[in-house]
Amino acid sequence: MVLPGLFKPKKTSETLPKKSSKARDHSSPSRRSVSKSPTKFLKESDPRTSQHRKLSSRSSSKNILNTDTHPLNLPPEERERRRSAMSAPPDPPPTPMDLDQDGDASSASSSPPPTDPTSYSDANGSTNDAEMEGPTSPVPPPHRFKPTTSPPAKPALDPEECKALGNKYFKAQDYVKAIAEYTKALSVEPQSVTYLSNRAAAFISASRFDEALADSKQAQELEPQNAKVLHRLARIYVNLGRPSEALEILDHISTFQTVTTAERRPAAEMETHIKQAEEALRRGTTGSMVIHALDQAERALGAGVEKPRKWQLMRGEAYLKMGNVNSLGEAQGVAMSLLRKNSKDPEALVLRGRALYAQGENEKALQHFREALNCDPDYKDGVKFLRLVQKLERMKEEGNTAFKTGRYKQAVELYGQALEVDPSNKGINSKLHQNRAMASIKLKDFKSAISDCDRAIALDSTYTKARRTRARALGESGNWDEAVREYKAIAESNPSEPGIQKEVHNAELELKKSKRKDYYKLLGVEKDASDNEIKKAYRKLAIVHHPDKNPDDEGAAEKFKEIGEAYECLSDPQKRARYDSGEDLIDPSEMFSQGGGSFQMPDGMGGMGISPEMLFNMMGQGGGMGGGGGFQFASGGSPFSAAGGSRGGRSRGAGAFPGGFSFG
Numbered sequence: 001m002v003l004p005g006l007f008k009p010k011k012t013s014e015t016l017p018k019k020s021s022k023a024r025d026h027s028s029p030s031r032r033s034v035s036k037s038p039t040k041f042l043k044e045s046d047p048r049t050s051q052h053r054k055l056s057s058r059s060s061s062k063n064i065l066n067t068d069t070h071p072l073n074l075p076p077e078e079r080e081r082r083r084s085a086m087s088a089p090p091d092p093p094p095t096p097m098d099l100d101q102d103g104d105a106s107s108a109s110s111s112p113p114p115t116d117p118t119s120y121s122d123a124n125g126s127t128n129d130a131e132m133e134g135p136t137s138p139v140p141p142p143h144r145f146k147p148t149t150s151p152p153a154k155p156a157l158d159p160e161e162c163k164a165l166g167n168k169y170f171k172a173q174d175y176v177k178a179i180a181e182y183t184k185a186l187s188v189e190p191q192s193v194t195y196l197s198n199r200a201a202a203f204i205s206a207s208r209f210d211e212a213l214a215d216s217k218q219a220q221e222l223e224p225q226n227a228k229v230l231h232r233l234a235r236i237y238v239n240l241g242r243p244s245e246a247l248e249i250l251d252h253i254s255t256f257q258t259v260t261t262a263e264r265r266p267a268a269e270m271e272t273h274i275k276q277a278e279e280a281l282r283r284g285t286t287g288s289m290v291i292h293a294l295d296q297a298e299r300a301l302g303a304g305v306e307k308p309r310k311w312q313l314m315r316g317e318a319y320l321k322m323g324n325v326n327s328l329g330e331a332q333g334v335a336m337s338l339l340r341k342n343s344k345d346p347e348a349l350v351l352r353g354r355a356l357y358a359q360g361e362n363e364k365a366l367q368h369f370r371e372a373l374n375c376d377p378d379y380k381d382g383v384k385f386l387r388l389v390q391k392l393e394r395m396k397e398e399g400n401t402a403f404k405t406g407r408y409k410q411a412v413e414l415y416g417q418a419l420e421v422d423p424s425n426k427g428i429n430s431k432l433h434q435n436r437a438m439a440s441i442k443l444k445d446f447k448s449a450i451s452d453c454d455r456a457i458a459l460d461s462t463y464t465k466a467r468r469t470r471a472r473a474l475g476e477s478g479n480w481d482e483a484v485r486e487y488k489a490i491a492e493s494n495p496s497e498p499g500i501q502k503e504v505h506n507a508e509l510e511l512k513k514s515k516r517k518d519y520y521k522l523l524g525v526e527k528d529a530s531d532n533e534i535k536k537a538y539r540k541l542a543i544v545h546h547p548d549k550n551p552d553d554e555g556a557a558e559k560f561k562e563i564g565e566a567y568e569c570l571s572d573p574q575k576r577a578r579y580d581s582g583e584d585l586i587d588p589s590e591m592f593s594q595g596g597g598s599f600q601m602p603d604g605m606g607g608m609g610i611s612p613e614m615l616f617n618m619m620g621q622g623g624g625m626g627g628g629g630g631f632q633f634a635s636g637g638s639p640f641s642a643a644g645g646s647r648g649g650r651s652r653g654a655g656a657f658p659g660g661f662s663f664g
Helices: 002-014 018-025 029-033 038-044 047-065 076-087 096-102 105-110 129-133 159-171 175-188 193-205 209-222 227-239 243-253 261-283 287-298 309-322 325-341 346-358 362-375 380-404 408-419 426-442 446-459 464-476 480-493 500-515 519-523 531-545 554-570 573-581 612-619
Strands: none
Touching: 159 175, 159 193, 175 193, 193 209, 193 227, 209 227, 227 243, 227 261, 243 261, 261 287, 261 309, 287 309, 309 325, 309 346, 325 346, 346 362, 346 380, 346 426, 362 380, 380 408, 380 426, 408 426, 426 446, 426 464, 446 464, 464 480, 464 500, 480 500, 519 531, 519 554, 531 554, 554 573
């Protein structure tokens, strides 16, 4: 009885529907390898069980085919089954290990597709009776587990809308709002070349070139071959005063696109002007050429852009080369503007020190040079000018010391050596020329003194002290006419110059004195000659020009008379003082005529500038005019006494005074 039962299931399996065969084919390999128990095998060999299985298989097949049917069209049993399935508790959440396995793409692709639980079959192709008898489980969703990451959230800002709004503000020239909108767009897409380029254009229009440069460089890094971005970058470099970098960008563009002459012109012209300024400084030409070239280059700078530091230093150097008072002040202004940004800038410190040095403020200049070397001990210009000023200051002080101690010849030599230290320094050299002129005046070398003063004035036309020294040298050389004109010119151009009016008065007085007889010149002595020198000179000349020794020389007598007149004035301390001070000296021979016995006072006494007291003192030496006597005329008559006589007086020889004067 056992043997027929054992072969019966094979016949049953042959009569199973094709659907069960498909279910068996899709069962997992593990199910095929599992052997069935004898009890289950006997159950399957029962004809009633086999018939029930066929009905269940048809029902299951029908249920599977009607899964998409509207619920109202389903049989009541199917609706009840689905309702029970929906009310069943949910499956427990997957474990991390399950997520890692499900996430493995290779294992998912190698496993067979899942089968419908309602059509589950065993290894021999028969359907599980227990599952068929109870309500079937709902069909699982395509993805059993929930995704581990949520989908990206939609951004709160639409960058394209921000860009469009920014373009609208840009066209309306509201660049601040345009920049704000482009910034919003970049907050969503920070690597967008379009947004970076648009914001750079807005920055340029708002004269914010540094920020525009940052955006353009970032855009260039993202798209190195974007010609539009590169052209904008070159334009920014020109606006910032960096033409060489702009030309490098344009050269790079020319490797893959044509660059026109008009596109290259702004950067090329700026570069040319800067090179011209550098060349002018190198050759040592006039500073005005440098200033002109820099002015042309600065015209291409963007609005509100600060002049590059290098350009400012070049401008300060040019002002130093010009050397006048105004340009030196401009050089100091350039240096101070740089020091306000960086007080430890060695180049700016040296620039200001050089300006002070050119103005003659050597102590302050030395302080700036030392400060520059404290900031940068290896700065060559700082070392150079520090040593230069120290040497020049030392030689100048040595010359001043020699002058003060009366060593004028040595002072002239020391001042000459100091002039060779720095020929380019107009300010200090003009002072050295003036000092040497003063020493030359002391040596009576008026020609050299006038020459030094002319050089000092040529170096500094506003140097009033040199002009006064020149006027003095002209006067002491005997050219008082020119000296008076020079003093008056100084007084007119500088009315507030201390002591200039007194010098004008003294020069005019010396001019008047130069028109009369020069007693010092007649005797051949200096104005500061001593009494013994005057006496020796007179005796020597008197012997030479005595009429007895020159009987045939008609001019010897006149010369002898002039020598005596000079000696009479200069040998008397009071007369000499009056002569030196410029007062009109009293010469009795000029007060009265030489013949006719008449008494004459030219211009009614005022022509000679003689006071009544002086006149009475001359006519009445102690005795006055008492008793009607005191003097008589050459004719022998006196208006106060009898003819030929005098009372109360003492007659003098006829040869005492010309014209027959006699004092009582």
